[in-house]
Amino acid sequence: MNSNKRFTVVYSIVGTKKEALDKAKNICVEQTIEFPYDLVTDKYVKNTIVGRVESIKACGKKYMAAISYANETAGTELTQFLNVVFGNTSIKPGIRVEKLSPPAALLKKLQGPRFGMSGIRNLTGVYNRPLLCSALKPMGLSVKKLADLAYKFALGGIDIIKDDHGLANQAFSPFDKRIPAVCAAVKKANKETGATTLYAPNITADGLETIRRAKFAKKCGAGALIISPGLAGFETMRMIAEDNSIGLPIFYHPAFHGSYVVNPDSGISHYAFFGQLTRMHGADAVIFPNFGGRFSFTECECREIADGCKAGLGKLKPNLPGPGGGMTMDRIPYMKNFYGHDAVFLMGGGLFSSGKDITENCKKFRRVTGTIL
């Protein structure tokens, strides 16, 4: 729906048709001039800068409004684009961002996922099945115990071993000690198996320390990175993704970001948030809570995420949906049927509860996912 001069955002709005149309008109003003429309004297401001309701139609019990904005309101800054999309309107209940169609010039400027779905397949050599991921946990274990666990995971054929997102730089497992130790453990296992398991340390930290940790992890031989931009900032993730001196695949974690998606009538849709926004900020894979686990996401919402991860978005590569959060062995066949091969399945606690030998459990995870080790 984008012209070459305006970009479009689709919002879902709660209310009667009249209420929805009034709210849509208010969005046009709130997201741009934030000023009494009748008092505007400048013609350029009045005719070009103010948003326009391009269409509004019923969709279930809500209304879908497509609103266009002049490209120059956002310029080519991602933060200002998001400001026009949802800055003040995020504070109004009953309005949800459903879908973004960013300006071409902005998409051209963004790198997006450096590796994306196909790049992660190339790095791991896994082409004919979903990828497997597990997490080093629980928080509180020593570096030695975590490294030992990583070794066992890698021997069992896990493709990506990530730090649990709660492992930061705590006294029980300091970052600068954990990363080299786990890297060495995974390297040893890879030598024995001939596989290329990747270790993704959690680099989420305060301020520029996040970037230092990314560089340190790269130096230690980490194969990927995990970051929670809800804590470290979306822009910090994008900077790391676009930094050629780092050049590792980025796994997005949703910690502290749930408030954007957890209410169906406000915030941002699963499609736009986990699909479009993570790609614009350079994530190569997107961890999210699968349906049927400890969290409340529905099958429909998870389908939206998988769709958003691969929908057309300028030159930006598709990234890899990573459902997790309470997964168990018995659910893998259903998940495989639901997501197909283009996903990374994340099993944490479930890997521990299916038997005492963790390496055997990993092998079982591989078997039920479709390929005999």
Place this chain on the structure above:
Amino acid sequence: MNSNKRFTVVYSIVGTKKEALDKAKNICVEQTIEFPYDLVTDKYVKNTIVGRVESIKACGKKYMAAISYANETAGTELTQFLNVVFGNTSIKPGIRVEKLSPPAALLKKLQGPRFGMSGIRNLTGVYNRPLLCSALKPMGLSVKKLADLAYKFALGGIDIIKDDHGLANQAFSPFDKRIPAVCAAVKKANKETGATTLYAPNITADGLETIRRAKFAKKCGAGALIISPGLAGFETMRMIAEDNSIGLPIFYHPAFHGSYVVNPDSGISHYAFFGQLTRMHGADAVIFPNFGGRFSFTECECREIADGCKAGLGKLKPNLPGPGGGMTMDRIPYMKNFYGHDAVFLMGGGLFSSGKDITENCKKFRRVTGTIL
């Protein structure tokens, strides 16, 4: 409720008493070990690392659960503290963070507001009334028109003139041209009036450009800064607040942060989000939508914010609540009664709609706020 070894978070939880208690117990695990509790063998992990329900009691239709966590789960990192507080639980509906009692070691490490409420009073010389703020708008005006507007605001006795949060670096008003022009206009007016009106440019931008803009603004003679950490990142705001080479008061703007507060049963309370979190991240003043304007905040929620801005939080200074968003002259007496003197009143569009002479309108704003110019 903090011991010297554990810190406490109060959550409100939707459900029956039994459901609320079950959810509270789940939070204890989800926010720490994220691992089947019965499979934990390590005693330190089981007895210390896992969160503890310290109390749970009915409060209206919900339950308030106080949960304590070992200080070492967060260490002294603010991002990891927030991760323990609400990382994964942010993705679960029906649970809201109500109040934080951060570890003393973390509060000791943070600078908090450099100026805070009293520091901004010292900078502006305003002690006996609420401060007055207005915004340069609408988006789309040229640098010359914005500078002219700033001059008129300053002549009329506005204490703080901020960029509208939608002014970034667009072609119609590039940052590096706007800031020196508006600084010069405000300086000229200050010379004429003898007052010390502060100009707060909007520095929100992509990546490290936000920090560059802060430094550029300082160099141009800006008296304060406005930033939307929902876009640029809370950590970016904190870095700028704690940077001695910048050293300007920081005005927090809530753009793109609304999803955290807009639903009463999930996200984070107005008290904790606008009060406690903005102070931990160094904001000296907090712009938020006042009750009765274009937004939906209630009087009770605004009271929470004003309380959170000054409640005890280690050595962190109180910051200044900044209600705005659809304010008009006739509401000022009620606001003054509600907030008292310890606030900065933000009027944007309302200043334009009360007469053709903008400087006269500013003087009226000053008169109704309590001091004759």
